[in-house]
Amino acid sequence: MTKVIDFRSDTVTLPSAAMRDAMMSAPMGDDVYGDDPAANDLQEFAADLLGHECSLFLPSGTQSNLVALLTHCQRGDEYIVGADAHTYKYEGGGAAALGGIQPQTVAFGENGSLDLDAVKSVIKEDDFHFARTRLLCLENTQHGRVQSVEYMQTAREFAHGHNLQIHLDGARMANAATSLGVSLKEIAQCFDSVSLCLSKGLGAPIGSLLFGSKPFIQEACRWRKVTGGGMRQIGMLAAAGKIALTDGFNRMQEDHDNAQYLARHLDGMAGITVRPGWTQTNMVWLEFNESCGEALSSALRESGVLVSAYGKSCRVVLHQNVDKGDVDKLVSELGSFFA
Numbered sequence: 001m002t003k004v005i006d007f008r009s010d011t012v013t014l015p016s017a018a019m020r021d022a023m024m025s026a027p028m029g030d031d032v033y034g035d036d037p038a039a040n041d042l043q044e045f046a047a048d049l050l051g052h053e054c055s056l057f058l059p060s061g062t063q064s065n066l067v068a069l070l071t072h073c074q075r076g077d078e079y080i081v082g083a084d085a086h087t088y089k090y091e092g093g094g095a096a097a098l099g100g101i102q103p104q105t106v107a108f109g110e111n112g113s114l115d116l117d118a119v120k121s122v123i124k125e126d127d128f129h130f131a132r133t134r135l136l137c138l139e140n141t142q143h144g145r146v147q148s149v150e151y152m153q154t155a156r157e158f159a160h161g162h163n164l165q166i167h168l169d170g171a172r173m174a175n176a177a178t179s180l181g182v183s184l185k186e187i188a189q190c191f192d193s194v195s196l197c198l199s200k201g202l203g204a205p206i207g208s209l210l211f212g213s214k215p216f217i218q219e220a221c222r223w224r225k226v227t228g229g230g231m232r233q234i235g236m237l238a239a240a241g242k243i244a245l246t247d248g249f250n251r252m253q254e255d256h257d258n259a260q261y262l263a264r265h266l267d268g269m270a271g272i273t274v275r276p277g278w279t280q281t282n283m284v285w286l287e288f289n290e291s292c293g294e295a296l297s298s299a300l301r302e303s304g305v306l307v308s309a310y311g312k313s314c315r316v317v318l319h320q321n322v323d324k325g326d327v328d329k330l331v332s333e334l335g336s337f338f339a
């Protein structure tokens with residue numbers, strides 16, 4: 001069987017040998033009773049790493065964001081969010097469906113930030129005609145693009161100046177920290193709550209962490225239970241999560257280097273444009289002259305290379321299970337396809 005090279009997402013990563021060992025030997029207990037030693041260890045370790053008082057392990061990033069929204073907002077409240085944000089667009093409308101929380105969208109700017117003047121213009125006055133605006137939600141990275149620490153600090157001051165809480169959908173914040181050359185703490189301190197995915201570029205098979213103050217996490221723990229996320233012997237998952245935050249985080253620059261390497265090698269190839277300025281972390285975005293995404297995906301699949309291409313664009317994601325040689329193979333396959 002030929003090896004399949006998978007560039008569709010960093011969610012396809014498989015646990016490393018060290019991670020599997022840690023999972024096999026993890027101490028376990030019933031986490032709903034608070035008795036799982038590895039889960040408690042991960043939550044304390046991670047809270048310390050991000051400089052928040054507490055953290056909570058959840059099965060997915062979607063649930064982590066949902067629980068954050070349910071904790072910040074009551075029924076009839078509103079949160080401000082990017083029109084293309086994961087929380088709003090790719091999580092089944094959970095906040096509205098399950099929490100009665102109204103999204104107020106603002107278009108993302110060119111670099112994946114929310115213009116704070118635009119945000120200001122949609123904050124509602126305290127008037128019973130309006131939903132209560134409670135929360136501003138940012139995303140970092142946003143489609144692989146990094147938001148600066150200065151921007152996040154400004155957004156925090158802005159939010160608090162307008163009586164809003166501020167949440168980060170930091171599914172890929174480890175990529176943002178790697179790219180900025182700052183600690184996770186430096187990013188996390190700009191937010192009242194943060195969600196971070198362990199199961200993307202960090203390489204764990206499952207899991208997300210939600211960060212916040214002790215009262216926030218106590219309330220979030222209730223909403224995790226309500227949404228069916230109270231779990232039992234999760235030590236083996238938590239142990240994987242700890243390896244993700246250590247080994248997985250430490251090796252992340254390699255993915256960014258491979259993304260740059262790919263972008264360089266595609267530069268000037270006929271039929272393809274690398275979206276200028278978008279190769280900032282582990283993603284490379286391609287634009288085609290023709291609407292050939294589906295044809296390209298099936299042609300590459302024949303050669304054991306998987307990509308997410310639709311219409312005139314394609315997202316290539318670098319991660320721990322693809323190396324430079326795999327990137328070379330992709331470049332040569334793209335070259336043949338467009339020849």
Ligand SMILES: *Cc1c(COP(=O)(O)O)cnc(C)c1O
Binds near residue numbers: 061065171197199
């Ligand atoms: C993947 C992702 C999520 C959700 O994570 P799941 O674990 O897939 O539910 C949330 N936000 C962003 C920006 C993501 O990329």
